[in-house]
Amino acid sequence: xxxxxxxxxxxxxxxxxxxxxxxxxxxxxxxxxxxxxxxxxxxxxxxxxxxxxxxxxxxxxxxxxxxxxxxxxxxxxxxxxxxxxxxxxxxxxxxxxxxxxxxxxxxxxxxxxxxxxxxxxxxxxxxxxxxxxxxxxxxxxxxxxxxxxxxxxxxxxxxxxxxxxxxxxxxxxxxxxxxxxxxxxxxxxxxxxxxxxxxxxxxxxxxxxxxxxxxxxxxxxxxxxxxxxxxxxxxxxxxxxxxxxxxxxxxxxxxxxxxxxxxxxxxxxxxxxxxxxxxxxxxxxxxxxxxxxxxxxxxxxxxxxxxxxxxxxxxxxxxx
Amino acid sequence: xxxxxxxxxxxxxxxxxxxxxxxxxxxxxxxxxxxxxxxxxxxxxxxxxxxxxxxxxxxxxxxxxxxxxxxxxxxxxxxxxxxxxxxxxxxxxxxxxxxxxxxxxxxxxxxxxxxxxxxxxxxxxxxxxxxxxxxxxxxxxxxxxxxxxxxxxxxxxxxxxxxxxxxxxxxxxxxxxxxxxxxxxxxxxxxxxxxxxxxxxxxxxxxxxxxxxxxxxxxxxxxxxxxxxxxx
Numbered sequence: 001x002x003x004x005x006x007x008x009x010x011x012x013x014x015x016x017x018x019x020x021x022x023x024x025x026x027x028x029x030x031x032x033x034x035x036x037x038x039x040x041x042x043x044x045x046x047x048x049x050x051x052x053x054x055x056x057x058x059x060x061x062x063x064x065x066x067x068x069x070x071x072x073x074x075x076x077x078x079x080x081x082x083x084x085x086x087x088x089x090x091x092x093x094x095x096x097x098x099x100x101x102x103x104x105x106x107x108x109x110x111x112x113x114x115x116x117x118x119x120x121x122x123x124x125x126x127x128x129x130x131x132x133x134x135x136x137x138x139x140x141x142x143x144x145x146x147x148x149x150x151x152x153x154x155x156x157x158x159x160x161x162x163x164x165x166x167x168x169x170x171x172x173x174x175x176x177x178x179x180x181x182x183x184x185x186x187x188x189x190x191x192x193x194x195x196x197x198x199x200x201x202x203x204x205x206x207x208x209x210x211x212x213x214x215x216x217x218x219x220x221x222x223x224x225x226x227x228x229x230x231x232x233x234x235x236x237x238x239x240x241x242x243x244x245x246x247x248x249x250x251x252x253x254x255x256x257x258x259x260x261x262x263x264x265x266x267x268x269x270x271x272x273x274x275x276x277x278x279x280x281x282x283x284x285x286x287x288x289x290x291x292x293x294x295x296x297x298x299x300x301x302x303x304x305x306x307x308x309x310x311x312x313x314x315x316x317x318x319x320x
Numbered sequence: 321x322x323x324x325x326x327x328x329x330x331x332x333x334x335x336x337x338x339x340x341x342x343x344x345x346x347x348x349x350x351x352x353x354x355x356x357x358x359x360x361x362x363x364x365x366x367x368x369x370x371x372x373x374x375x376x377x378x379x380x381x382x383x384x385x386x387x388x389x390x391x392x393x394x395x396x397x398x399x400x401x402x403x404x405x406x407x408x409x410x411x412x413x414x415x416x417x418x419x420x421x422x423x424x425x426x427x428x429x430x431x432x433x434x435x436x437x438x439x440x441x442x443x444x445x446x447x448x449x450x451x452x453x454x455x456x457x458x459x460x461x462x463x464x465x466x467x468x469x470x471x472x473x474x475x476x477x478x479x480x481x482x483x484x485x486x487x488x489x490x491x492x493x494x495x496x497x498x499x500x501x502x503x504x505x506x507x508x509x510x511x512x513x514x515x516x517x518x519x520x521x522x523x524x525x526x527x528x529x530x531x532x533x534x535x536x537x538x539x540x541x542x543x544x545x546x547x548x549x550x551x552x
Binding site (some may be wrong): 028234269297 | 360516
């Protein structure tokens with residue numbers, strides 16, 4: 001007999017399984033992958049009682065239609081503004097809910113965000129690959145056979161039925177605002193002072209050329225002062241590389257591990273999910289910080305992540 | 321140089337050569353053997369070592385200080401020379417056309433191409449671009465040729481290729497602007513294996529001509545048989 005599973009009735013085109021990403025394989029050319037917005041992943045997981053970096057379904061722009069082949073399953077959706085219903089009944093934002101066999105879960109579009117997460121209590125019974133369940137579609141590694149989730153796909157679940165704990169909810173977490181913080185380098189010396197100042201004092205627009213590999217930014221072109229070919233070296237998600245055209249490209253979670261264009265600066269980890277969530281047409285401004293400042297920001301960010309786990313509590317009984 | 325808040329890059333001379341590559345690898349090994357806390361992973365490339373760290377476990381200044389101490393102790397490039405492989409290649413198979421194109425550009429006969437390519441000692445400078453792909457330095461000058469203006473789609477695993485001043489062995493289906501010199505039964509990426517990636521930065525590779533008929537015979541052979549020295 002078939003075990004419990006989440007069934008994709010009408011998934012949107014870019015649904016993949018993602019967790020906290022993989023570590024230790026970059027030296028062999030394998031990207032870390034993992035959720036584009038780690039904070040939203042942690043939110044969805046906390047609401048269903050999972051650990052923060054458990055694998056969940058990540059979708060872009062909207063989530064589509066889902067059903068469960070099990071008695072019941074506790075689910076939660078995170079990513080602001082993704083309108084969620086079960087058999088037409090709205091699930092309040094940042095609240096867990098029970099999806100029963102035969103019911104339909106629909107996750108609509110969000111006017112505010114790009115990436116949303118659907119977490120299931122207990123997680124998916126899908127074996128990790130290279131230490132992670134994150135899907136890297138380009139190399140067909142991880143997730144459900146290394147691919148995006150197609151209509152009809154069956155995702156095995158760990159739990160047969162939802163436990164009878166009360167639903168969980170949390171208040172909207174405090175959202176960081178303001179400019180996106182970057183650390184200059186590692187190849188800022190390939191650019192003149194005028195280009196650095198342009199990067200820091202201009203508005204760059206997020207374009208439709210955004211995916212899990214990279215975001216192309218639209219704004220003043222940056223000029224190299226020493227050519228634009230470097231000997232390829234290691235890159236990280238967050239690196240802003242500038243090819244010959246002068247158009248900055250922000251590398252994301254699925255980007256390759258080595259690259260041959262100068263990297264003028266790198267977006268700090270705590271701000272990368274925030275930029276990843278910016279929809280085409282949004283404007284991003286960059287602010288340079290020192291590594292020490294970046295680490296202080298990181299500590300506050302990790303404390304906020306911890307707070308998500310601590311503050312997710314049972315729904316007040318008046319609401320249930 | 322910092323690479324954001326979780327990584328830094330140690331850059332050596334701005335050239336691609338064996339000596340610089342050996343320094344990168346020597347530092348990589350020295351870090352692995354050291355007790356520096358907070359190192360998550362490292363990524364050696366031609367002339368730089370990317371070091372990913374956990375800022376909760378080690379500060380930037382402290383990490384730099386400890387790296388400088390390691391470097392000041394002297395990097396031993398002798399112990400960092402890696403493993404040696406003999407990689408069989410069915411030259412000119414199955415892309416005969418590529419072979420003729422290389423011959424036309426380099427003004428060599430196909431026999432000369434095989435002789436030159438199989439007598440060189442290549443070194444793995446980087447593994448990357450796609451998982452498990454070894455980028456090989458040491459391509460003899462006579463075989464240097466520009467890449468194709470447009471890449472060819474979907475080259476299968478095991479293609480041995482040259483382009484620019486480098487060689488590669490295709491680990492999984494991918495597009496490439498390089499020219500194919502032949503096919504090897506070895507697979508740089510073996511999905512599900514205990515050690516899925518065959519080659520590491522620092523490994524040395526010599527190619528040995530085989531007949532196309534031998535590809536199938538050798539396909540099931542343990543990859544250890546193609547190592548000529550032990551594991552470091």
